[in-house]
Amino acid sequence: MKENDGMFKELVENSDDILIVTDEDFKIRYISSSVTRAFGIEPMKLLGQNIFNFINAEKTGNWKRCLKDPAQVSFHDEISLNAGNDKRNYFDVEVSNFLNKASIHGLVLKLHDISSKKLKEEALIRSNQQLDQVIYKTTHDLKAPLMSAMGLVNIAEKAAPSEKDKYLRLIRKSLVRLDSFIEEMNDFFRNEKLALQREKINIATLLNDELGDLRSLYEPSKIDVQFEIHGNSEFYSDGIRLRTVVANLLSNAIKYYDPDKIEPFVKISVYINEEICEIRFEDNGIGIEPQYQEKIFDLFFRATDHAQGTGLGLFIVKDTIEKLKGVIVVNSTVGQGSTFTIQLPNQIHQPIEVG
Incomplete structure (x- = not known):
């Protein structure tokens, strides 16, 4: 019998599912060590706590009513729990009612991730x-x-x-x-x-090509567009996607220039090392209203009618950068201009993930 108990305990402890036993007051009396793997919490720290401290309040009343119903032996539900770092884990929960069983006299919960x-x-x-x-x-x-x-x-x-x-x-x-x-x-x-690609990218060539393609959007005599590149490291990423990002940010900076400025400009600054490639697009254009700066990356959102557009460009930019595991930050002041800064990991030493 003890051998069987030991085997059962080993199976429970090595399972990815979390097993919880409570008493009639819904206080945790046992919790399997798999909770440590899921949340980084030692089981001993959870003993004695009420199980409903961790369950959404909307579910609490329904659980208690069902579990005190003699005809309700068990049921399934779905819950989400905070795993830290703004991450949530979702579980299918099987709840068994053992309130009238002398051997357990409480609840048995099985949480499957x-x-x-x-x-x-x-x-x-x-x-x-x-x-x-x-x-x-x-x-x-x-x-x-x-x-x-x-x-x-x-x-x-x-x-x-x-x-x-x-x-x-x-x-x-x-x-x-x-x-x-x-x-x-x-x-x-x-x-x-498209699957993600890994290739060597010549940033200077890419920027020159995109500027050439955008000549129809602006007159060089009216808008001063310049770029500078710092760093001697080679840069590896997805060329097609990077070209998409650069084309959209550059065309936006040009389209939303301020014709009333004496010297309208767009400056592109590139910094490359073996870890990252940072590209900064700075302009002294019309700028973006503060209330719109969080929304400009939404699908089809347009903050101004100053120039024609579909509202797809910046959505594509952010979505593309996220696929490349990079980040984008915008700083803008109405009447002064905007700066879009992107940082992309340099894949010089390792292949990019595909999928």
Whole structure:
């Protein structure tokens, strides 16, 4: 019998599930050592505490009512517990009512960790919600410039020869807007679907290429765009995704410049070492209102009508940086300008995670 008891205890202690036994007053009398692996807490520190100190208050009343019902032998529920560092663990809980059993005279709870499953479910819900928004926004924003171009074509066909050039310029403007939106949608889906890559990146070449692509957005005589690179370390990351980030932040800095400033500028400062690559985009543009600075990375959010945009750009930027395990910080003052600083891990010594 003792041998069987020892075997059972060993099975319980080595299980990833957390087993808890309480008395009739719901105070913890036993808790398996798996609680240490899950939360870093020694079992002895939890003995004597009321189990409902750890359960959401909304569930407490229902648990007590069910467990005092003689017909209610056991039931399942789902709870979340704080694991520290703003992390929550999710558990499927099997609660057995042993209040009338002399050998236990309390409750037996078995907590099975379902955090991975729960996080995947939440990610899927967010993904579906975003997809719904994207589909709606896409159909709306693709239609507007297309209808505009078609209307201008009809007008141009009937216009005098001397006016055709004017309408062709307007048609081109609508098509450029359409092309820009399609490119943002490509960035959005590419970031979601493509596996992460690891490659050597020449930051100077990347910045020069992007500046060349953006020449149609600004006149060099009106906006002074410069960049400087510090550090001799090579830099490895995902080239396609980094190009997406740079293109969006650079085009935003240019689009939202302040035409009333005597010397509008965009300065890009790059600092590279073997640990990180920091890229800072500084401008003296129109700036961002304080109440919008937390929202500018939300899907389809636009803080101003100063320039045309879809509200996808900064969402893509943050999402891309997070996939690269980096961070982005914004500091902005209305009327003075904005600074966007990104830090990305340098993958020079190890391959980037794929998936």
